[in-house]
Amino acid sequence: MEDDREKIFGAIRKGLREQSRIVAQRNPRSPLLSPMSADFDSKFSRFSSELARVGGETFVSNDLKPLLDSVLNRTHAESNIFVYDEIKEISPTGISSLAESRRVAYSSDLSVGYDKREVAVFDSVIAPCVACIAETGTIVFHTEARLPAALCTRLFVVAPAKSLVATLDEIFQEKFSSFQGSNLFFITGPSRTADIEKELVTGVHGPKEVLVLFYRA
């Protein structure tokens, strides 16, 4: 089907014919009223409080143990847990011990263009992330499979401590703009709605629980 590009561009040209180009004076200063420190502890405390405000939880550790304990506490023998391969690489023994008491599958088990019903069975997902933002308690994902983390009820995220940035200004930069692949995805706490009389309800379509472990390798 022929599109209307030329017609639309013609109408725009006509409308703007007497106007000159305006160039915005972009001011790089931070709009935050109290500046944020760059040290990990300050960023961690801000991230934790922001994520807690929207119902998420945060840990920091030198290994995955607190996260795996949480997984065990919140799931049962019948639970299906999806683990991204990057997590298995961080702690092969931790994940193997989890697999002894839970049904665990890995991202490498998925074929390209897999049937989406295959991943709808996973109630819990352990996923890596590429960055976390202290200012808003946001987690940034860039994974080979998007669906498991979007469909599950519990999302456990492993974040390298050095991936924690202070503000959104650090994310919306050249480094992140050149990501490869089809999408970059941000989550700030559980899936939620206030569509019914403005009462907050979590777990609408996506995860009801979101936990982040900062991993100091």
Next chain:
Amino acid sequence: MGLQSRNFKELYKKQIRKPTLRTNLSKATLQAVDSRSQSFESIDFDFLQNQAKAIKEETISSLNEYLSQYQDAAEHNRCKVFFAQSAEKARAYVLDVARSHNVHTIVKSKSMVTEELDLVPFLENYGIEAIETDLGEYIVQLAGEKPSHITTPAIHKSRKEIAELFHDKLGSALNPDPPFLTAEARRVLRNKFLSAEMGISGANFLIAETGDAVIVENEGNARLSTSAVKVHVIVTGIEKIIPKFNDLRIFMRVLGRSSTGQKMTSYVSLIRGPRSAFEKDGPEEVHVVLVDNGRSSLLGTQHQEVLHCIRCGACLNVCPVYRNIGGHAYGSVYPGPIGSLVTPLYFGKDNAPDLPFASSLCGNCTEVCPVGIRIHHHLLSLRRDVVRLKKSRLQDFVFRSYRKAMLRPGRYELIGRLGGVLGRAGLLKAVTKGWTRDRELPDFPVKSFRSIYKTGKKS
């Protein structure tokens, strides 16, 4: 359902009589206003508003170049970009895509532009099931209604009404508890996500520099509608462009706060294109339909800045008129102060002659607008345009005569006396019936101020 804004006067009267509407609306809007204020406490709103306005001004003043840059980048990312001047063209293209993939079920996330195009009923006429997956949108779709708010579509409905609706349509237990109702929707819609072949979404922003579509939401339904499908179609307006990736540092900070009082919405998806070689899921095709449908007609006019709107809905929540009459009264998918501008400007002033008057001109809307649109100024100037359009010979005669009378003291006095006589005889009441239905006509004194003044001076 089409545009009903011509019937504004009948619609608002009908809405205002609904017993629960105003209670539902004021509860929800006041809460939204409160959360918005709190969310801006730790951040410099004026700075963000100035920056957002400047970036939007830059974009719109060079819209051709930025659209072109966006198209190149998006096509480089393997998206298919389609420009549609009219609603018909946009609908036909989406149908074409659906048919070429033999699509039976479409999952749709919230998008005002698709509402504007009446896309869902159109697709359903062709036997394609198109399901709204945002909870509020799903509720209004089940009820056979239209959204009544830009960001909270079912704001007019109480939990009790929703429970009755779910009971009737889904066979759910009659339970008005929001977590129960939400779980019911999740259960039904999960199956739709798993069976749908195609997803339709809007886009809050399109980045010219990188070709990304930015989709902001809270529920995760847009994430699923754009991930759990073979084909993803983005339908959005040509004005949604922003120049740079870095501009998101401004827009991400104002959108969530202005719309739902959150520092950041739960989900933000930056969609760059279809599934790439290293990815195992995601759509195989991404189409972007860029809709004009009246937008370009604002360029070069005094209303050009209305195109800056990022559809946050903040102006609706603070509007005393919206709070009383609700979204359905406007007879347009775009309600509230911004709807009173967009509707006549996009779809013709003749089609919405009363909407610019649906405002107290208090300026609350202008104050909260994150992109600094001077909403109430535009409403005022649109009123002037509409009055000029509607001008009748009689009205013209009356105003010309009035002007002449006001310029000559003798004539002014004569009219004053005549008015007094007619007023006392009750004749003016008959002539001004329409005007005095909701207002009191003052009593006409036996002696005018002039004659009292003259008498006083003599004595």
